[in-house]
Amino acid sequence: MEDEPAKYQAHFTQYIKRGIEPDGIEEKYKKVHAAIRADPSPKKSQKKSPKEHQGRPSVLGA
Numbered sequence: 122m123e124d125e126p127a128k129y130q131a132h133f134t135q136y137i138k139r140g141i142e143p144d145g146i147e148e149k150y151k152k153v154h155a156a157i158r159a160d161p162s163p164k165k166s167q168k169k170s171p172k173e174h175q176g177r178p179s180v181l182g183a
Contacts (some may be wrong), residue, residue, distance in 0.1 A: 132175070141149070
């Protein structure tokens with residue numbers, strides 16, 4: 122894929138933007154797995170909960 126720079130750029134844009142090198146990905150996974158093993162309890166997400174869907178009520182028996 123490295124022989125096609127446009128395709129490489131399209132696939133790995135976020136990695137390139139954050140400065141993540143291909144060799145650093147394996148180390149990153151090892152660090153993440155070690156952190157999960159040290160404290161496996163899930164963390165509270167900072168994301169907002171989704172709003173209730175206010176669609177049309179379904180018509181049963183139609």
